[in-house]
Every structure is written in structure tokens, then in C-alpha cells.
Amino acid sequence: MNQPHSTTHETPGGVVVDLGKARAARSTAATATAPADVEPDSVYVAPPQRAPLEGVVLPGPADPRPSVVPKAPAWVRGRRAVRVFLTDERTRTTARLVVRHGSYVVRGGGILAKRGWDGRSTARYERMMRTAEAAGLHEQALEWEVRAAAFRAARHQRRMDLLTSPIRVAKNAAVGTGAGIAGLLGLGVVLAIAERDITDVVTPIMTVIDLIRWAVVFVSIVWGPLVAIAPWAALLAMWSVGRRRQAAPAWTLPATQTSTVGEPITPSIVVKALRDLGIAPLRNAIKDMGDAGAGMLGPIRIAGCGVEVDVTLPSGVSTNEVQGRRRKLAENLSRHEHEVFITIAAAARTVRLWIADSGALDEPIGPSPLVTDHDMTADLYTGRAPWGQDLRGDAALISVLQRHLLITGLSNQGKTAALRALALWLALDPTVEFRIADLKGVGDWRMFDGLATVLIQGPTDNEVMEATQMLEEGVREMERRIALVKASGATDGVTREVARTNPDFHPLVLVVDEAQMAFMCPAVGDDKRPYGGTKATSRYFMAGRKLHNQGRAVNVTLWQGTQDPTNENLPKLIREGAHIRASLALGSEEQARMALGDKAIDGGAAPHKLRQGADRGTVVVAGDGVKLAPGQAATTIRTHYITGEQAAEVADRAKARRAGVTTLTAVAPAEGGPDPLADIATALGDAVRLRTQEVLQRLAAANPGEYREWNFGDLKSVLEGAGAAPYKSDGQMVVARAKVLSALAERDADTSDGDGE
Numbered sequence: 006m007n008q009p010h011s012t013t014h015e016t017p018g019g020v021v022v023d024l025g026k027a028r029a030a031r032s033t034a035a036t037a038t039a040p041a042d043v044e045p046d047s048v049y050v051a052p053p054q055r056a057p058l059e060g061v062v063l064p065g066p067a068d069p070r071p072s073v074v075p076k077a078p079a080w081v082r083g084r085r086a087v088r089v090f091l092t093d094e095r096t097r098t099t100a101r102l103v104v105r106h107g108s109y110v111v112r113g114g115g116i117l118a119k120r121g122w123d124g125r126s127t128a129r130y131e132r133m134m135r136t137a138e139a140a141g142l143h144e145q146a147l148e149w150e151v152r153a154a155a156f157r158a159a160r161h162q163r164r165m166d167l168l169t170s171p172i173r174v175a176k177n178a179a180v181g182t183g184a185g186i187a188g189l190l191g192l193g194v195v196l197a198i199a200e201r202d203i204t205d206v207v208t209p210i211m212t213v214i215d216l217i218r219w220a221v222v223f224v225s226i227v228w229g230p231l232v233a234i235a236p237w238a239a240l241l242a243m244w245s246v247g248r249r250r251q252a253a254p255a256w257t258l259p260a261t262q263t264s265t266v267g268e269p270i271t272p273s274i275v276v277k278a279l280r281d282l283g284i285a286p287l288r289n290a291i292k293d294m295g296d297a298g299a300g301m302l303g304p305i306r307i308a309g310c311g312v313e314v315d316v317t318l319p320s321g322v323s324t325n326e327v328q329g330r331r332r333k334l335a336e337n338l339s340r341h342e343h344e345v346f347i348t349i350a351a352a353a354r355t356v357r358l359w360i361a362d363s364g365a366l367d368e369p370i371g372p373s374p375l376v377t378d379h380d381m382t383a384d385l386y387t388g389r390a391p392w393g394q395d396l397r398g399d400a401a402l403i404s405v406l407q408r409h410l411l412i413t414g415l416s417n418q419g420k421t422a423a424l425r426a427l428a429l430w431l432a433l434d435p436t437v438e439f440r441i442a443d444l445k446g447v448g449d450w451r452m453f454d455g456l457a458t459v460l461i462q463g464p465t466d467n468e469v470m471e472a473t474q475m476l477e478e479g480v481r482e483m484e485r486r487i488a489l490v491k492a493s494g495a496t497d498g499v500t501r502e503v504a505r506t507n508p509d510f511h512p513l514v515l516v517v518d519e520a521q522m523a524f525m526c527p528a529v530g531d532d533k534r535p536y537g538g539t540k541a542t543s544r545y546f547m548a549g550r551k552l553h554n555q556g557r558a559v560n561v562t563l564w565q566g567t568q569d570p571t572n573e574n575l576p577k578l579i580r581e582g583a584h585i586r587a588s589l590a591l592g593s594e595e596q597a598r599m600a601l602g603d604k605a606i607d608g609g610a611a612p613h614k615l616r617q618g619a620d621r622g623t624v625v626v627a628g629d630g631v632k633l634a635p636g637q638a639a640t641t642i643r644t645h646y647i648t649g650e651q652a653a654e655v656a657d658r659a660k661a662r663r664a665g666v667t668t669l670t671a672v673a674p675a676e677g678g679p680d681p682l683a684d685i686a687t688a689l690g691d692a693v694r695l696r697t698q699e700v701l702q703r704l705a706a707a708n709p710g711e712y713r714e715w716n717f718g719d720l721k722s723v724l725e726g727a728g729a730a731p732y733k734s735d736g737q738m739v740v741a742r743a744k745v746l747s748a749l750a751e752r753d754a755d756t757s758d759g760d761g762e
């Protein structure tokens with residue numbers, strides 16, 4: 006077995022160790038490996054411990070680590086110790102405790118001093134004046150000024166009185182003492198006569214003197230302890246006031262007191278939230294108001310699953326500035342953005358805040374009365390559909406009488422369910438006829454089979470064409486009714502009485518769900534007019550427009566449901582023709598403006614702030630039909646969800662109220678509908694060619710309902726489609742009669758060929 010390399014020499018005094026080699030051995034041992042020259046499978050035996058020479062310490066064989074670790078300098082160790090001490094949780098807790106309670110005392114003292122100062126000076130009046138001024142309430146400011154002047158006058162009087170009071174007090178004391186002594190003497194005389202003892206004359210006076218002496222003795226006994234206790238009692242009072250007001254830095258407060266999540270809304274929380282909104286004039290005004298900032302707020306009222314408060318903004322702050330910071334305001338109030346609604350109240354410069362209880366909006370609302378009340382009936386003229394609940398938790402009822410309706414929203418947010426819920430309610434009125442086109446066609450409206458007179462279901466161009474024919478048939482029905490009303494000479498339109506007794510005027514509701522499919526449809530009819538699109542030649546669009554323009558008065562209304570609106574899938578004229586405009590969650594403010602109109606969005610309606618998915622079934626409704634407070638532009642309704650199965654049950658009840666209805670799945674194309682090419686030929690008359698402008702005028706004069714809105718593009722597209730495009734002649738666009746006639750002849754030949762096949 007090999008020995009490690011160390012050189013030792015026996016000497017008379019002990020063992021001499023070669024330090025260089027011993028160091029080498031130490032470092033080798035520290036790595037816990039055998040020396041390099043030890044064979045791998047040989048066992049390494051540590052050298053026996055020997056007594057070292059003085060001043061030299063050898064590593065122990067069992068513990069190869071150096072036994073002496075050089076100590077860090079004292080200042081480093083001191084710093085480490087301080088750091089450990091400072092970062093220790095116990096130290097922090099103690100520090101927080103000390104600072105918190107210290108602050109309670111100091112700031113509590115400040116609060117008491119301020120109260121005292123307020124009571125004795127005009128500080129309070131001046132503060133209220135500043136508040137009123139900052140809020141632009143000048144009348145109130147004047148009122149406070151008058152009160153301050155009265156206070157000053159009264160104070161001056163008291164001070165003047167003080168100047169003369171020592172003399173008065175001295176006089177009063179002298180008179181009082183004299184009278185008291187005389188009284189006591191009198192009493193003593195009476196006593197002496199009664200007791201026949203002259204010494205009783207002074208008995209009452211001596212009794213009073215004794216009483217005074219005892220009082221002095223008592224006070225001298227309790228005075229010492231009272232004086233000793235007084236400062237502590239004062240400190241306790243200051244601490245108690247400070248603690249009640251939580252007057253300490255936030256970092257020192259316990260977590261339960263600093264967490265504001267779900268905290269009830271108080272005036273000071275609202276004022277603080279407004280102050281920290283990042284609107285400089287608002288912040289400055291609130292700072293100027295000091296403690297009186299709550300003067301901006303109306304009473305905080307419980308409103309459904311939240312609270313409602315009106316805020317009168319100081320001058321220089323506009324309501325839309327506050328509306329634009331909804332998220333920040335919500336966060337300042339420890340709420341999510343969707344839990345705070347900011348609308349414009351009727352009073353000038355006033356915003357109405359509705360703040361939900363934390364998480365309350367995520368709780369489902371109850372089932373629809375349509376589902377729970379099996380005896381429910383409906384009356385289009387006098388009733389309102391129980392659609393859901395508004396944010397205050399009140400039933401949201403909507404009147405659909407003679408109102409066109411449009412409901413938009415991103416896909417899968419509950420559009421069909423909301424539209425269907427209204428139709429189900431109205432179906433309980435047996436006088437109402439439904440014609441429905443469901444351009445999604447997955448059975449959402451299946452329960453209306455046997456209830457609606459027309460039910461078209463499917464997403465293809467065929468269904469769009471049928472839906473268009475359904476609308477065009479509705480237009481014809483409308484025109485027939487208008488003619489009847491004209492002929493009848495009626496002055497009150499279609500009254501409830503007429504609607505119920507005269508089958509010619511029963512309410513007719515045309516429903517098109519997923520209407521964007523119709524606008525996007527590329528199909529073109531035999532007359533070369535497109536079904537879809539947004540031109541004056543587009544059949545769906547034009548039929549919708551005509552219904553919007555004149556249908557209401559004769560009880561023919563159009564309800565449309567459509568996905569997120571754009572100019573392509575929801576043209577402006579169609580959006581604006583609806584009386585009731587409702588929107589579920591949308592992707593952007595731009596879409597929200599299209600869905601509900603600028604006025605509603607500027608007034609605080611914000612369907613784009615609804616959460617996709619989480620707020621399914623929540624609609625923001627603008628326009629007619631819902632009750633709105635004065636100045637309110639829109640309301641938010643959480644609709645009751647009626648499942649397909651429940652809808653089928655309600656539909657069965659509605660069917661039971663009607664004599665059997667046969668449901669058609671298509672509408673036959675109209676005979677004798679407008680034929681633009683033939684009408685153009687008629688308009689041309691005998692002219693060989695006619696300016697396009699002239700043709701348009703003649704068309705509009707002959708059939709204004711159809712052609713009034715036509716422009717050059719519409720005329721051109723029909724003529725181009727027929728192969729008779731307008732062309733330039735003498736620098737002007739003209740239509741050639743020969744070309745139009747030959748296009749007509751060609752078409753007729755095609756049609757008869759087709760018929761013969």
C-alpha cells in the first residue's frame with residue numbers, strides 16, 4: 006500500500022512536518038479523493054494524527070475540510086446581522102404595529118385639533134364655499150358666505166362681551182355671596198328661635214363652610230391622580246379617533262383593512278375613485294373641496310344587485326371625459342370594468358354611476374316568466390314582453406307594438422335566443438301572424454312549425470331567395486293594407502279594435518334571423534337584380550327598406566337578427582330603420598355605433614364592453630319600446646334564457662290558442678313583380694336614345710316605390726346584365742332603345758325555351 010506524500014521527521018521535540026507537502030495533502034483530502042498516485046482499487050489510509058509543531062495546525066484525518074475558516078471583518082458581520090434583523094418578518098410586523106398605532110395617535114390628534122379649529126373659526130364655511138365654487142354652484146357658495154358672515158358677527162359679539170365680563174362676574178359674585186350669607190343668617194335666626202339656642206344663628210353658615218371644606222379635601226385627593234391620568238386619557242382619545250378613521254399609512258394597515266375588493270360603496274370611496282381618475286381639473290376641484298368632496302354626490306341608492314349614485318361634476322370636467330375612463334374608475338372602485346356603468350343623467354354636468362356588487366353580475370338571473378307561468382297570455386297592443394332584468398334587478402319589459410326591431414351581436418352570444426324569446430311571448434297573442442326565415446337553419450326556430458305561416462330554414466342562397474320573396478310578399482301585403490286604409494278614410498290608423506276584428510289588419514311580424522346572410526348573398530335573379538347587396542337594385546335590401554318606411558302604420562313589422570354589424574352585412578339605412586335596436590357583446594366601439602347609433606353610444610351605451618362569453622344574453626337596448634329615464638339613451642338588460650326545449654313547450658301553448666296553422670316552407674315568387682328591364686323600355690318610349698338621367702327620372706315618376714332611390718349605378722348594372730349597357734353619345738351617357746328592346750326579346754326567347762324544356 007502506498008503512503009501519501011508527506012515528509013515527516015522524528016525529532017527529539019516531536020514531529021517536524023514539511024508544511025508545503027502537508028498543504029498539498031490537505032487540498033487533496035479536501036476533494037475527498039486519494040492522491041493521484043494511489044491505485045484506483047487500493048484503499049487509502051489517512052496518515053496517523055501527530056502532534057504538530059507549535060503554530061501549525063494540521064487538518065484532522067476524519068474531517069478533511071480546513072478547520073479554520075477565516076472570519077469576515079466585524080463590519081461585514083455587523084451589516085449582515087442588521088440585514089437579517091431588518092428583513093425578519095417579526096421585525097416588520099413590530100414596525101408596522103408601532104407605526105400604525107403611532108400614526109393613529111398623531112393623526113387622531115390632528116383630526117381632533119382640526120375639529121376644534123373648525124368649531125371656533127370660519128374654516129368650515131370657507132371650505133364649503135370653495136367646494137361650491139369648484140363645483141360651479143355659485144348660489145350655494147353665496148349662501149355659505151352669508152353664514153360665515155353671521156358666524157363672524159356672533160363671534161365678535163362674544164369677544165366684546167368677554168371684555169366687560171370680569172367686572173360683571175365680580176359684581177355678580179359679590180351680590181350672590183352677600184345674598185347667600187344673608188339667607189343663611191336668616192335661616193339661622195329662625196333655627197335659633199325654634200331651638201331657643203342663640204348659637205344656632207351661625208349653624209347654617211358653618212354647615213356650608215364645612216361642605217366647602219370637604220369639597221376642597223375631596224378635590225385635593227383626586228386632583229393628583231386626575232392630573233396623572235389626563236395626558237393618557239388624551240392620548241387614548243386621539244388614538245381612538247385615529248383608529249376609527251384608519252388614519253395610518255396603508256402599508257401599516259392589516260391586510261383585511263387594506264383589501265377593498267367587494268367593499269361596500271361609500272361616498273368617500275366614490276370621491277377618491279373620481280379624484281384618482283387622472284382628470285386634472287377633477288382632481289384639483291376635489292382637492293380644493295377637502296372633506297366636503299362628497300357634496301358632489303347625490304344619495305347612494307341600492308339599485309338591484311348594485312348601487313347607483315349621481316355625480317355632479319365640477320365645471321371644466323365633461324361627462325364624456327369620465328365615461329372615457331370607465332376601466333380606471335371601475336378599478337379605483339375595486340370592481341371589474343363590466344361591473345360599472347356610466348350614463349348621463351338628466352341634470353346638467355351629471356353622470357350616473359351604477360356599480361354592481363362584486364361578482365353579482367356573474368350570478369344567473371331566474372327563469373323567464375314565459376317558462377314558469379303556464380297561463381301567461383300576451384297582447385301586442387297593451388302588453389310588454391318580459392325579456393329579462395335590468396341592472397337594477399327590475400323586470401325589463403319591452404313593447405314591440407308597431408316597432409321594427411334589430412338585434413346584433415357577435416356569434417354565439419345569444420342573439421337567436423333573445424329574438425326567439427320575444428317572438429315566443431308575442432306568439433301567445435293569437436292575432437299575430439309570424440313569417441320566419443332562419444338563415445342559419447339548425448333548428449333554432451323549429452318550434453314555430455305549426456305556429457308561423459311561413460318557416461324558411463337553411464343557410465344557402467336558395468333560402469336567401471325564399472326569404473327575399475317572403476319580404477317582398479310582406480311588402481305587397483303592406484301596400485294592399487295601405488290602399489285599404491286610404492280607401493276606408495280611417496283617421497286613427499290600425500287601432501287595436503281594427504287589428505282584432507278585421508283580418509285584413511291583423512299584426513304581421515316578419516322575422517329574419519342571421520340577416521347578414523341575405524345582404525352577403527351573391528345570387529342574381531332572372532330580372533338581373535341581385536338578391537343580396539346594398540344597392541337600390543338589391544331585392545332583399547329594397548324590400549327591407551320599404552317595410553321600414555311604411556310597414557309600421559299598417560301592422561307589418563320586420564324583426565332582424567344579425568351578426569356583428571359592418572356596412573356590408575348591415576347597411577346604414579337598414580340599421581337606422583329599426584325602432585328598437587338591441588345589441589349583445591360586440592367587438593369594437595365602431596361596431597357598437599353601427600348597432601345602436603351614435604347617440605346611444607355617446608350617452609354611455611357600451612355593448613363593446615360586454616364580455617364575450619361571460620355576458621351571453623345581456624343586451625344593450627336603445628330606441629323605442631323600453632322605459633328609459635329622461636336623458637337616458639340606452640338600457641342594459643340581462644335576458645332570461647329560454648332553452649330550445651322550453652321554447653318548444655311555450656310554442657305548444659301558443660299553438661293551442663290558435664286554430665291549426667299550416668306552415669309553408671317557401672313563398673311563391675310574385676306574379677307581376679317589378680320588371681326593371683321592361684320598365685326601362687317603357688320609360689324610353691319612342692326615343693331612339695335617352696340620357697340616363699332622364700331615364701331615371703321617368704322610372705321614378707312611373708313607380709316611385711320601386712325606383713325613387715335608383716341611381717346611375719343601379720341603372721347601369723341592370724342594363725349591363727341584360728347586354729344593353731349605357732354608352733357615351735355627344736359626351737353624355739345614354740341608353741339606346743334598340744338595345745333594350747333586343748335584350749328584352751332575347752330574354753323572352755330564353756324564358757320560352759326554358760319553359761319548353
Ligand SMILES: Nc1ncnc2c1ncn2[C@@H]1O[C@H](COP(=O)(O)OP(=O)(O)OP(=O)(O)O)[C@@H](O)[C@H]1O
Pocket residue numbers: 414415416417418419420421422423445568621622623643644645646647
Ligand atoms: N340569455 C342567456 N343567458 C345565458 N346564456 C345564454 C342566453 N342566451 C343564449 N345563451 C347561451 O348562448 C348560446 C348561443 O345562443 P344563440 O344560439 O342564441 O347565439 P347566437 O348569437 O344566435 O349565435 P350565432 O350568431 O352563432 O347563431 C346558447 O346555446 C346558450 O348556451
